[in-house]
Amino acid sequence: MKTRPSHRTRLVPHTVNGKTEMVLDHYTVDVPVPPRDWDRTVLTAVTAAAGILVTVTVVWSTASIGDLLARVTVAPAAYAAAVAFDLAWILCMAVEWLSRYDPARAALPRRMGHGALAIAMIAVGAHGWLAGAAAIGVIGAAVSGIVKILWTVVLRHHAKPLDDKTQQWVDKQRAEAGGELAMVAINRELTRARGLVAAEEEALRIDPDADPDQSGPDPQSGSASPLPALSGPMTVKDAVRTATDSGIRDPDAVLRYVHTVADANAKPDTVARYLRRA
Template sequence: MKYRTRTVQVPGVHVVDGIPAPVIRTEQVQEPIPPRDWDATALRAVTTLVVLLTLISVAWSTASIAHLLGAGPIGYLAATVFDAAWITALGMTYLVRHRPDRRSTVDRLGWTLVAVTVTAIGVEGWQTGGAATACAGAAVSLIAKGLWWALGRATRPSLSDLDSQWLAARLSALAAQRAAVAMQRQVVREQARLGEFAAGTRPAGPTPALDPGPTRPDPRPGGGVDPGPEVEPAPAPQQATVAPATESTPAPRPAGRPALHAVPDQVDPARLAQARAIVAELRAEGIEPSTEQIRKRMRIKRDRVRVLWLAIQAEEAAEQTRTA
């Protein structure tokens, strides 16, 4: 057996002064030379020769049929259809090489196309040189097709009956999977189109909400729902409101602004506690509390200060009523 020398790079470790470092070593190795595959060499040579002869056949048949048609450049384009057709059928034969039923159909089509080409070349040869020219010219395409048919028969694998059945079943299962994938892809496309169509036909405004059923009636005036029989609420304890002596008469409320009252939902507990502390400071300093005095120290809007001051006055009045 013959050997050949080949240079390879092997990773390793090199140590200098006790410190290792990764390196790549270059080494020469001997490896056996595999024997030449003469079968593969012969197949490449035969295939190359057949392709070369086919190209010559295509050139000859194209020129002959174009001369028969006599239409100039357009005639040459039309003449290429004859050879291109049976070469296409030749490619189909390779694709269905493992399916005997389909291969027979493609083979019949290929031979039919070759017969049409041979007939056209024979007619052109009969017109130009007689029977000998017609037969010789027609045999060119017939030889090229015959070589491809023989090459396919020589390289086609031979399978037993059981192997053929197993292969057919396997190919059928794979074909079923491919069909399912293709159908699933089509369904996904259709669903996407339906989604786009639904999005395009949806109204631009807000989608009306569905009626959730009977709801609680709105007792406010103009609520749009009959509030039913009104239930008189329990009377709230009366609170006397005492206006401060130094409080000036407030300016008339502008039109459109709602009146403010010292009700719990309008009073912030933290603000109210701060206002109580400021009122106590003012009284300790001998200053009569008022809306303006409280606003200066809290630095908030006058309307909010008025609400807080009214709430404090209401608390003081209630306290005085309880202690009286």
């Protein structure tokens, strides 16, 4: 069994002139070395090789499709658009990798990746056909197909499907976490709305500048109903509600009452709006 030295420290007592202190003692021990995990080594090498082949495929497809599109547009725009053909199915593979523990979620990016790959292969083949080299176009298109098949094999090996009950548990946990995340934005929206309401109410709240006559009926109200008694500072909205609750319905009388108990500068339109709501 192979071993390797491991440097460690420990506290030990050390006495000088009769006084003992705990000091660090450095020492070395031999620890066993686990055997090399060849399966992991091979899988890492295969994944790295697949990544290199993806780079080669992108270069080849970009050159072919870019030359094809350059027939009808400027070269920089053509080659920039050509990158999208292979980048589409590569991004789909990345999403499929992220969903390797959930086959249901991985199904959509897998299908989309196959579709994007087919379009890229058709474009590469069309370039060869238009260039008078149909065989080279077919072989060039096959390069992307081979790399995609290789990555499908690698992804299937990395995938760790869950059993049905565990998958249901994971789905419920995701739903719960997603609900909590959604409530963050909803609570922020509700807080903002409540703040706007509070600011509006605060803007309409003005201290009264005079005490109304609480002793008898309003001679100009057209009604024998006495003016309501004041119970403290009022807003325009509260004053309108108090007047209507006391039987005052005439708009002019309500406006005079609001000017008396709430805001002497209250606009008739504002009072009329609150009166309609009341």
